[in-house]
Amino acid sequence: MNLFRNVVFIAAIAGLVGGIALACMQAYATDPLILKAEVYEKAGGGHHHDHAAVTTNDNAMSSAVPADNAMSGAAPAPAEAAAPVEDEGWAPADGFERFAFNVLANIVSGIGFALILVAVSEFMGGIGNWRQGVFWGLAGFAIFTLAPGLGLPPKLPAMPDADLLQRQIWWTLTVVATAAGLGLIAFRKSLPLALLGIALIVAPHIVGAPQPDSFVTPIPEGLHHQFIVASTLTRLVFWLVLGAVVGVVRGRFTGTATSLRDSFA
Amino acid sequence: MNTASVSLGASVSSQSRFMQLALAALLGTFIIGFVGFSHIDAVHNAAHDYRHSMGFPCH
Numbered sequence A: 001m002n003l004f005r006n007v008v009f010i011a012a013i014a015g016l017v018g019g020i021a022l023a024c025m026q027a028y029a030t031d032p033l034i035l036k037a038e039v040y041e042k043a044g045g046g047h048h049h050d051h052a053a054v055t056t057n058d059n060a061m062s063s064a065v066p067a068d069n070a071m072s073g074a075a076p077a078p079a080e081a082a083a084p085v086e087d088e089g090w091a092p093a094d095g096f097e098r099f100a101f102n103v104l105a106n107i108v109s110g111i112g113f114a115l116i117l118v119a120v121s122e123f124m125g126g127i128g129n130w131r132q133g134v135f136w137g138l139a140g141f142a143i144f145t146l147a148p149g150l151g152l153p154p155k156l157p158a159m160p161d162a163d164l165l166q167r168q169i170w171w172t173l174t175v176v177a178t179a180a181g182l183g184l185i186a187f188r189k190s191l192p193l194a195l196l197g198i199a200l201i202v203a204p205h206i207v208g209a210p211q212p213d214s215f216v217t218p219i220p221e222g223l224h225h226q227f228i229v230a231s232t233l234t235r236l237v238f239w240l241v242l243g244a245v246v247g248v249v250r251g252r253f254t255g256t257a258t259s260l261r262d263s264f265a
Numbered sequence B: 001m002n003t004a005s006v007s008l009g010a011s012v013s014s015q016s017r018f019m020q021l022a023l024a025a026l027l028g029t030f031i032i033g034f035v036g037f038s039h040i041d042a043v044h045n046a047a048h049d050y051r052h053s054m055g056f057p058c059h
Helices: A002-029 A031-042 A060-064 A096-123 A130-151 A164-187 A191-207 A221-254 B014-037 B041-046 B048-054
Strands: none
Touching: A002 A031, A002 A096, A002 A221, A002 B014, A002 B048, A031 A221, A031 B048, A096 A130, A096 A221, A096 B014, A096 B041, A096 B048, A130 A164, A130 A191, A130 A221, A164 A191, A221 B048, B014 B048, B041 B048
């Protein structure tokens, strides 16, 4: 199990670095928007409240917000005692605990993504250096972020959605189909197979993602748009970092990274 | 499947190589599934912000 151990080791380092980087970006870019959305969620939907307690925003993203917020400068107070969103079962307390669990989730699933990335890339000859890693990272971004995000854009709390299980099934099938399609295009030097690859990438979107019955939400359109941009960009950087780190660490391992088969570029 | 001239754990047979890589990918899939897709309330709540930020289907 020598190979397995090496793969896990590389994935652990890459996932740790990528996960921490992503958690930092989220703390700055997406988490404040989620907290803002929870103010709307707690307000009970539909009507706007004028008393949503407010501390002024100090993050850079906030400059664009007030324009489309009905209430002025509405930022939530994260330390508020109210339980976060879902009222069933245990949930981390707002503030540090919630942040800590978010960091943990980022690292753990960062390692998960890295395991898949390293394992699949080893089948294709391995990621030789950080630049190849960046391209692999771009592929990961396209597979896990872009493709499912077209049909199921990232949502804020208090936004309506279709049945959870159906969305999870569509999300998974879209990821698998996109990965297979990209693989056919990148690693099979055949026009018919490349065309099949394109068809695989497009197919899930012709089928269409499960959509909610109603799109009515108290969340302002502008806030949601901002969230989509922040969520997508942070994940782009995450994937590039993940791929690059895998390339660097793997190079240290083999010591002969530059002589690897030029499997991608 | 072409074998690379240099690979991690170069001495393993191709069948063992396949199994080990498949196992690693499976482990990764399992981890993502648990953090991002689990219907257990506590897991959902712990990773709630992460799921939203990552665009995982949530709620």
